[in-house]
Amino acid sequence: MKKTSAAISAAILFAALSITGLNAQDYVAPPVTISSEKVKMDGKLFYSHVVVERQTLYSISKAYGVSIDEIYSVNPSLKETGLKKNAIILIPVKDDTPSVQERKAAKEEKKAAKDSRKRNRKNQKDYFIHTVKWYEDLDMISGKYGVPVDVIMEVNSLEGRKLKNRQQLRIPTNPESYKDLKADAGDSSRTDTSRTSVPLPPSPATYQFPTAGEVDAILMLPFDAQGETPSQISMDFYCGVLLAARDLGKEGINIDLSVYDTYGDMLPVTAERLDESDFVIGPPDMRGLSGLMDKCPEDTYVISPLDTRTAPLTSTHSNFIQVPTSHMAQYEDLLTWITEDRQPSDSTIIIYEKGHKDLQMESEFKKLIGKTGLKHSSFSYSILEGRDILDSLCTGMTLEGVNRVLVASESEAFVNDVVRNLNLLIHNKYDIVLYGPSKIRSYETIDIANLHNANLHSSLPYYIDYDDPKVRDFLLKYRALYNAEPSQMAFQGYDIMYYFGKMCSQYGEGWADKLSAQKQAMLMSDFIFEKTGRGYSRDTVRRVIYGKDYSVTLVEK
Numbered sequence: 047m048k049k050t051s052a053a054i055s056a057a058i059l060f061a062a063l064s065i066t067g068l069n070a071q072d073y074v075a076p077p078v079t080i081s082s083e084k085v086k087m088d089g090k091l092f093y094s095h096v097v098v099e100r101q102t103l104y105s106i107s108k109a110y111g112v113s114i115d116e117i118y119s120v121n122p123s124l125k126e127t128g129l130k131k132n133a134i135i136l137i138p139v140k141d142d143t144p145s146v147q148e149r150k151a152a153k154e155e156k157k158a159a160k161d162s163r164k165r166n167r168k169n170q171k172d173y174f175i176h177t178v179k180w181y182e183d184l185d186m187i188s189g190k191y192g193v194p195v196d197v198i199m200e201v202n203s204l205e206g207r208k209l210k211n212r213q214q215l216r217i218p219t220n221p222e223s224y225k226d227l228k229a230d231a232g233d234s235s236r237t238d239t240s241r242t243s244v245p246l247p248p249s250p251a252t253y254q255f256p257t258a259g260e261v262d263a264i265l266m267l268p269f270d271a272q273g274e275t276p277s278q279i280s281m282d283f284y285c286g287v288l289l290a291a292r293d294l295g296k297e298g299i300n301i302d303l304s305v306y307d308t309y310g311d312m313l314p315v316t317a318e319r320l321d322e323s324d325f326v327i328g329p330p331d332m333r334g335l336s337g338l339m340d341k342c343p344e345d346t347y348v349i350s351p352l353d354t355r356t357a358p359l360t361s362t363h364s365n366f367i368q369v370p371t372s373h374m375a376q377y378e379d380l381l382t383w384i385t386e387d388r389q390p391s392d393s394t395i396i397i398y399e400k401g402h403k404d405l406q407m408e409s410e411f412k413k414l415i416g417k418t419g420l421k422h423s424s425f426s427y428s429i430l431e432g433r434d435i436l437d438s439l440c441t442g443m444t445l446e447g448v449n450r451v452l453v454a455s456e457s458e459a460f461v462n463d464v465v466r467n468l469n470l471l472i473h474n475k476y477d478i479v480l481y482g483p484s485k486i487r488s489y490e491t492i493d494i495a496n497l498h499n500a501n502l503h504s505s506l507p508y509y510i511d512y513d514d515p516k517v518r519d520f521l522l523k524y525r526a527l528y529n530a531e532p533s534q535m536a537f538q539g540y541d542i543m544y545y546f547g548k549m550c551s552q553y554g555e556g557w558a559d560k561l562s563a564q565k566q567a568m569l570m571s572d573f574i575f576e577k578t579g580r581g582y583s584r585d586t587v588r589r590v591i592y593g594k595d596y597s598v599t600l601v602e603k
Contacts, residue, residue, distance in 0.1 A: 077305075078109035084139065092120065093137040097129050110137045175577035177562060180211040180382065181418050191217050214562065260300045261550045263543070264320070266328035266338070270309040277309070279535050283351070285528060286539025287327070289520070294544060299551040301543075308334055317341050324550050324557075325349055325367075327542055332356050339363050347558055351542055360581030367561070367575065368583040369542060371507035374410055375585035376483040377454070379505040381418045383589065384450050384481060391447030394422040395439075397464055399455045401428055411454055422452075429460050436467060443476055452481040458489045469496045479503060495596075502592040508570045509588040510537060511600045517569055534570065541568035558582065 078101060083094040093110060103124070107114045118124055120136045129135075176187060184207050188195045198204070202215050209215075265287055267280040284305070291301040306314050308329045320326065325347040329335055335348065335356050342348055347365045350356040354370045384394055396415070415422070423442040427435045443449045449471075453464050465480065472478050480500035484507060486492070510517060520540065524532045545568060549557045561575035561582050575582040589601040 078105050080109060081137075085136070087136075091139040093139060095135050095137050097131060097133045097135060099131045101129065103129060106135075106137070111140050112138055175562065176215045176217050177576040178209045178211060178213040178215060179378075183207065183209065186417065187215065187217075193217055260302055261294075261547050262302045262304075262323045263547065264304045264306065264315065264323045264326040266306045266308050266313075266315070266326060266334070267330060268309040268334075269307040271307050273309070279533075282533045282535035283539035285524075286532065286536035286541075287543040289524060289527070289536075290540040290543035290547065294547050294551070297548075299547060301547055311337070313337055313341070317343065320346050325546055327351055327546075332359075335359060335366075339366065349542060349546060351538065357578075357583060360583050361579030364580040365558075366581035367558075368578070368581065369573075371571075371584055371587060373456070373483060374414060376505045376507065376587055377411055378414055378418075378585070379587045379589070380452055380481045380483070380503070381414065381420055383503060383505065384452065385418065385420055387479075388450060389447060391444065392450055393442060393444040393447060394420065394450045394452070395442050396422050396424050396452045396454055398424065398426040399428065399457055399460045400426045400431075429457075429463050436470060439467065440471065440476075443471070443478075445476065447477070449476055449478045450481065451478060453486070456483065456485050458491060461486055461489060462491045465492055465496050465500060468500050472499055484508075498592045498594055498596050500592075501594060504590055504592075505587040506590060507587055508534065508538070509590055509600060510534070510570050514569070520569055537570040541570055541573070544568070545573050 078098075081093045081095045085092050085094050095106065095110075097106075103114050103117060107117055116138050117135065120138060124135065176191070178187070184195045184198060187193075188198060195207075197218060198215060199207075201218060265284065267283060268277055269280045269284070270277050287303070291303055294301055304315075304319070304323070308314070311333060313329075313334070320341065321343045323346050326338065326342065327349045328351055329338060330350075330352040332353060332355050335350055335353075336359070338348060339359060342365070344365050347367055348363070349367045349369060350359070351369055354372055357368050357370075357372055359366045360368050388394060425439060425442060427438075451464075451468060453461055455461055455464075461482070468478050468480060478500055480497070481503045484504060486497070486502070487504060487506075512518070512521075520537075521532065524530070524536065545566060549560060553560045562577065563574075565572050565574040565586065571584075572586040572588065573584060574586055575584050589603060591599045591601055593599060
């Protein structure tokens with residue numbers, strides 16, 4: 047799929063799609079490229095435009111900045127014949143078309159803004175931001191980064207050791223250099239009273255960022271547009287992106303969108319084009335993103351839209367943003383949830399699968415439990431023992447309070463067996479609440495009635511609340527324009543394009559520094575990002591409860 051013209055916004059492509067009346071899964075939006083050929087007739091200048099299949103008068107008129115009536119006035123036969131593939135039509139050249147000098151000035155202004163952002167990043171390399179979790183103290187943070195507590199306190203001007211949840215701390219990347227700087231400052235203060243303190247890096251909260259008039263975005267997905275069956279997943283995601291761009295356009299935010307087909311691990315984009323862009327969405331997998339990061343300039347942000355396995359790229363790239371929430375973030379929230387709900391008379395049991403092969407996950411999970419300090423008992427068994435473990439499992443339970451059970455496994459067969467056993471215990475009058483990650487809801491072998499009976503509490507990276515007015519509005523617009531039902535990919539495409547487009551427009555060149563400032567509720571998930579390594583990642587989840595009355599309720603955190 048070729049790059050769209052710089053004069054075409056995604057909203058225009060979207061409008062063209064709606065006029066054709068094709069389904070979202072079948073449609074590949076044709077770009078409209080402004081012709082370089084001009085002709086002069088009766089002293090007036092016109093573009094000579096060759097019509098491409100599926101282009102519409104609406105999309106052509108918007109690309110050239112003229113009205114449909116103006117096109118009809120110089121091409122009267124169009125009213126009778128309509129547009130035809132390979133037909134040549136004349137488009138009036140508008141007097142207010144940006145001149146070469148104006149376009150050059152705009153480009154230089156954008157380059158100057160990017161250069162400024164590069165300088166800001168260079169200054170920030172001396173430290174990075176840590177967002178405090180509810181269970182962390184200064185000693186834990188000090189041990190995590192290998193930076194002494196007194197240095198962290200001095201850099202952040204802390205008067206005491208008490209921290210707040212989600213408080214942001216600046217952590218020196220090189221504490222030894224910081225100590226040397228402090229020593230030098232101390233020596234100098236003996237002879238120069240004007241230098242009495244160690245210079246600290248500026249807080250991101252004090253920055254003043256100019257807003258962006260236009261957002262330049264790139265979308266890279268494996269469409270397989272030349273194949274017999276283009277990727278439905280990519281097309282659904284693309285349709286969500288286009289709808290978001292249209293909505294942003296209605297808010298006065300112009301999205302200049304370029305779309306590339308990365309099918310077959312292709313990266314059909316130059317470093318120069320990447321340098322012109324504010325952010326890139328995709329490619330969706332580790333291989334594509336790794337290749338893109340190797341050629342992408344540091345001041346163009348790359349957004350990973352779908353794959354949790356791309357998270358390690360945040361450790362090495364300051365311009366990498368990880369949208370999918372990790373499995374450990376889900377478990378962390380489940381542990382937090384249990385801690386919030388637990389009463390003195392309750393019992394907490396964590397069930398493991400004996401002989402579990404994913405030792406790394408088990409190790410990370412146990413470290414997480416250690417950090418939270420949750421009082422619990424552990425129970426493990428193999429699926430072959432499943433029919434004979436009820437008596438052993440009961441020894442850790444109580445009949446006087448709630449038994450809060452967390453399943454630390456993502457093996458469908460094992461989780462199914464745990465749910466079956468818990469339902470037998472519920473029948474025996476034990477009050478049980480089951481806690482589990484998002485995957486538990488997708489297992490086809492588990493009877494949904496058993497999840498409701500066990501009062502499942504689940505932390506989900508994505509959840510669509512169809513009672514939300516914003517979701518209902520999205521559904522109406524999507525159905526009307528595409529004549530199709532939106533998939534989860536369409537919701538995800540909309541959320542990502544709308545959120546990052548809005549952030550970039552609102553905060554201009556420093557938009558990425560605002561990613562951790564405030565949580566934003568989108569259609570399918572909540573967006574707020576933390577500094578992770580050098581890049582950014584999201585760890586927000588949505589909590590849902592399966593009621594015994596077969597209801598599924600979204601819980602406010």
